[in-house]
Amino acid sequence: MALFAELRRRNVLKVALLYVVSSWLVLWFEDAIRPNVDLPVWTETFVYTILAVGFPVALWFAWTYEITSSGLKKAVDVDQTQSIVYKTGQKLNAAVAVFLVLGVLAVFGQRLLPTFEFLVPAAPVGDPPISSRAPPEIRSLILDNGLKIIVWPDHDIPNVAMYNLVRAGSRYEYPGTTGLSHFFEHLMFLGTSNRAAGQFDAEMEAAGGANNAYTSSDLTVYMNWFPRSALEVIFDLEADRAQNLTFVAEVIASERAVVQAERRSSEDNDNFSKLREQLQATAFIAHPYQFPVIGWPSDIASWTEAQLINHYRTFYAPNNRTLVFVGDVMPKEIFALADDYFAPIPAQTLPAAVKTVEPDQLGERRLVVEAAAQTPLLQVAFHGASARDPDTQRLELLLHLLAGGDSSRLHRLFVEQLAIALSVGAYQDESLDPGLVVFYLTLPPDGDPDLVASALLEQLQLVASEGVSDAELAKAQNIALADYWRELATIDGKAAALGQFDVLHGSYERLFDVPDSVGSITVEDLRDVAASVFRRNNMTVGVLRAPAREDDE
């Protein structure tokens, strides 16, 4: 009992009581704020551990030391006649009482008074996906200015993929402005009222981030890949160029030269691209999809500053964009940052709708490009479907079984058996308005493009008349499914797919319908879509070959 008495005398029991009460307060507080701020998951364990470890330390401290009128001393050294342990004990009692009252008030106060919520301002939490097939952790939000933000947390690696999709592309261009959207994509890296040309990339790379961008017929897309630690830098950079871009004559002139160089690299000195550009310009007669995304050279040389400023104001408004974040982030922190950085940017009147519909093609079209070539090229285009049209997915399966790899029909027949082609492939545009389905073949040096074009149409019409086998359908479905999973294996692939589906297919949730909708396609579906697309009158045949020798003429 002597020990117990000494424990009491040295206030160890009171300290223990105070410790328990204050620990309860700390735990209550941690619990109360956790739903409102994104504390890491280990916080709770951490707090418990610290409190548990601290308990014996506090008791030991109380036993060993004693508060005296001349400060802290070891209890054994204190002259007991001068001891003020009783006074200290009174103070401890008072503290326990105060903490208890505070605790009770806080607990009841929290229940009774909503005023406790002002401690942490509520960040928007966003909406969960409307489809039960979509991962429930995805959140989306539309700011008052119309900017849509989609967040898919994925903590595998400490990085983030951000896609910034702007509804601007060659679809909105006309003779004189072709390539403007693409050129503008370059300008977005070249200076704001806060940052000189080059500073955007310098700051991003210094923070560990990398970026790229591309322009298509429908979209201008900016991608940033960065470590989580660069999140705020990225917001700062993106919000700055979203509202403060500058148009400096020398910078524009220099970048025009860069884009002319890009055009020479990607179109002029590559036979495949040279033919593709002419094919596209021939297949469309009315719709702006006829224009090359990079623009015709004379247009690249002649945009005006006024056109560029107008493009910025019209197309880069927040209500004409979607932001996608995938990676080591939480929706709430992204929405809070978006609120800070993007909410102040005002909405604008949206660009005028593109109303031109490509009229039905009335007969086969043919074009020839003459260029230095050892091997002729053949590209055959058909008008296809828009991204939202279910026919697009059917066509995708058809293209897999016709021209996807060594087991495909056209590869087996043209490359392996007949040796009339060196290689064959196919793609279709994934676009807002109906785009092209294109077969492209490289022929041997002595190859006959006309013969191969006829054989190709014959094979395609065979699908329309006789359909495909169940095994071929199953194969195409498996390839499509595997491609789907491969894309979703990376944060970049996920971000690209969410953005693509939200902007081109109407909602990001549709991305998660793909496995089911691919699985429900039938052999009849494939035959029907082949019959409607692979028609001679819907076909444009492009041939690239060496100029005929003069002695032949």
Add this chain to the structure above:
Amino acid sequence: MSRPCFLLALLLWVGQAAAQGVALPDNLSRVQLDNGIVLILSEKHDVPLIGLRATLRGGAVTDAAGKAGLASLLGGLLEKGAGDRDAAAFAETIAAAGGSLSVSAELESLSVAAEFLARDADLMVELVADMLQRPKLDSGEMRRLRDRRINLIRAAKDGDPRRLIATYGKALLFGEHPYGNAINGDENSLQGISHRDVLAYYKNFVGADRLIIAVVGDFDTATMTESLTAAFSAWRPAAAALPELAAPVPATGRRVLLIDKPGATQSYFWIGNVGVAANFPQRAELDIANTLFGGRFTSLLMTELRTSAGLTYDARSELTRASLPGSVAIVSSTDTASTVAAIDMALALLTRIHDQSFSDDMISSGKNYVLGQFPMELETAPQLASLFADLEVLGLDASYIENYGGAVASVVGEELRSVIDAVYPETDNLVFAIIGDAELVRDEVAKYGPVTEIAITEARFRP
């Protein structure tokens, strides 16, 4: 380096990457079969896919003399039927499962890359085992593939010269050394390869003693180990030893190879010399140096040639990673009329990195960039499988792997300078490969050194 030591290094490295927040698989398993095959397995269950990389040491450096492209051709032929399946049935089986399976030749290895849905794990192992151990190597398939590849090189010469310029550059730099071989061969060398050459190559250079199989993905390690062991433990070793190559000799003085592509509106150039081997001890310094010189958008080359001068769309510096010193080169392209302006500027920048140091801010930016981007290289099953196989092939020194992250973080200016001087050539000793319209640039590029000229249609990549 001994095997256990290597595994230890790998584990330490994985641990370190994890410490930086990269959730690398922590369940790495390494087993060596009695016939020498190394199995490296790691489970990863985020998507229902499995990535496999089976790498044979050897590659293009084992091509017989004058038969460049032999290893690569054999690789292509491995895809043309194996086991009970002929070429068509083999391709059909892969596609029907939605899988991918292909063989590619590199300078010092031949690699099978496979990716299948998890449910087809057994099929994947069966196909890879058949392909390596029981390929058909049919003579008709071989001739068709060879003839097609010859024509595909012609087609490539009609295409974007950016895809060919390094092949010309390396042929010029390394001359008769195997590092100068076009990995997929040229029109002439392929023409000289017979079916008998391919059979001999298969017997001599394809076998268990030099094979590494790395598998990452959605599987159970014990089951996968059992399955691979059953499929591969009875395989024979290759008959011939891997060649011992002498280190390539750096070029002294300057010479120019001008590849004429009439009508080209741009000149494409590759300017380089011999650099260092993959086991170069100061790899972190070198990675930072190359990032700053020509390895990212704000590199010196891009900033000056593209952003400031508008001379090009793309400019970079490239290092070949190989067991002996490989190439180090500046690669870019420009409007035909500005050929000399762009090359002069590239040379001036090469001089500048020897004469002036990068600022501390720039070095710190380079470190952040390297550290910030590398997790994205280690994200998918195929990426990890390929990484594990490559590390094993290169036999990288343990200290390099253990210390890489820390080494990047602790790079300082003076060491960077000494590495730049050790790795990047002086402007007096360089080879220049230039693809362009010879008539328009022939005279002006002569100032860089004696010019040899060939037409792009010549059936080879060297004069």
